[in-house]
Amino acid sequence: MKNEFTSITVSEKPVLNVEKQFNIEPFFESSTDFLCIAGYDGFFKRVNPAFLKLLGYTQEELFSRPISDNIYPGDKNITSSFRDHLKKDVPLLNFENRYLTKSGEIVWLTWTSIPEPSLNLIYSIAKNITHIKKLEEERNSLLANLTKVNAEFKQLTYTTSHDLRAPVNNLLSILSLIDTSTIENEETQSYIQMLETSTFQLKDTLNKHIDILNEDDKLNVKLEKVNLKKILDNTMKPLKALIEDSKAVFKIDFSEVPDINFNTFYLHSIFLNLISNSIKYSRPGITPKINITSKKIHNFIQINFTDNGLGFDMKKAENKIFRLHQSFHDHHDSKGIGLYLVNNYMNSLGGSISVESKVNVGTSFILNFKS
Numbered sequence: 001m002k003n004e005f006t007s008i009t010v011s012e013k014p015v016l017n018v019e020k021q022f023n024i025e026p027f028f029e030s031s032t033d034f035l036c037i038a039g040y041d042g043f044f045k046r047v048n049p050a051f052l053k054l055l056g057y058t059q060e061e062l063f064s065r066p067i068s069d070n071i072y073p074g075d076k077n078i079t080s081s082f083r084d085h086l087k088k089d090v091p092l093l094n095f096e097n098r099y100l101t102k103s104g105e106i107v108w109l110t111w112t113s114i115p116e117p118s119l120n121l122i123y124s125i126a127k128n129i130t131h132i133k134k135l136e137e138e139r140n141s142l143l144a145n146l147t148k149v150n151a152e153f154k155q156l157t158y159t160t161s162h163d164l165r166a167p168v169n170n171l172l173s174i175l176s177l178i179d180t181s182t183i184e185n186e187e188t189q190s191y192i193q194m195l196e197t198s199t200f201q202l203k204d205t206l207n208k209h210i211d212i213l214n215e216d217d218k219l220n221v222k223l224e225k226v227n228l229k230k231i232l233d234n235t236m237k238p239l240k241a242l243i244e245d246s247k248a249v250f251k252i253d254f255s256e257v258p259d260i261n262f263n264t265f266y267l268h269s270i271f272l273n274l275i276s277n278s279i280k281y282s283r284p285g286i287t288p289k290i291n292i293t294s295k296k297i298h299n300f301i302q303i304n305f306t307d308n309g310l311g312f313d314m315k316k317a318e319n320k321i322f323r324l325h326q327s328f329h330d331h332h333d334s335k336g337i338g339l340y341l342v343n344n345y346m347n348s349l350g351g352s353i354s355v356e357s358k359v360n361v362g363t364s365f366i367l368n369f370k371s
Helices: 025-030 049-055 059-063 073-087 130-177 186-213 228-236 240-246 264-280 338-348
Strands: 034-039 044-047 092-100 106-116 121-128 224-227 249-253 259-262 289-297 300-307 352-358 362-370
Touching (some): 034 049, 044 059, 049 059, 073 106, 106 130, 130 186, 186 240, 224 228, 224 264, 228 264, 259 264, 259 362, 264 338, 264 362, 338 352, 338 362
Parallel strands (some): 249 289
Antiparallel strands (some): 034 044, 034 121, 092 106, 106 121, 224 259, 300 362, 352 362
């Protein structure tokens, strides 16, 4: 039978010398990366113009001194260790170290180096990453400063909450000494009862503040199923006098989404700040109207909080609305803390808040919660 397969002999072609076939000199000379050839003896054998320009030396100056003389003192030991690996035919990838220029400036370089044991040479390409390191340094500095400020702010809040408990307890003691049975005026009795209720709620709020501050971090904040109407009702109790005095009208609709997964204390504080702000910044002579509704949108639960108050100029407010100590009205009680806390509570648990407002028309806050 005739063999169906024909053997094929592959002729061996001589390997061409790349330097003879291609002129690589322009590539070496014009590259903006730093190309160099170093010897196992620790001296440069060749460098491209970009590397000379970076370090500020002439070729003669650079070749006459050991490579280690150019390395930042703090990086010499680790660089020497990795160079020993290169001599054992182990390539070096993405190694970072610092070099000193002739003027004494520190530059960060990232290296890729390939050894050639037969010639006792190392071929290397480096990139200048000094700008990246400076950005990292600035970021780390900002993070350190932010951590310090946050710690100081937490300590201040803890101290304030703790120290306020003493006068609150004294007030409760005084209220307990009042014999309301001797007071015939029903309105006076009602006011004393409201004062006592508000003081107990203030004490409870201060205690909860301290409990929250005692958490190691926000990841430990307790999430639970909370009923929106229940939280709102509890929030409005300490605001009863304020609401009655302002004659505020509420329109509440939680029928679409009655419950959300959130932190009870945080949600109470959010409602408290938004309601009190709506009443505080209501238009003179205009009855405050506050609408609060919930609905499901895609993967979020949204609570819309709208009023018909003074509003503010969105263009002037820009990105300052949720910053600390920002106020857009000349109200004597404006401290610029409430919206900062609301935004912080929302963001800390994966939510978000946005705002729309028009002067003398009103303001709408859109709270987005993870469903």
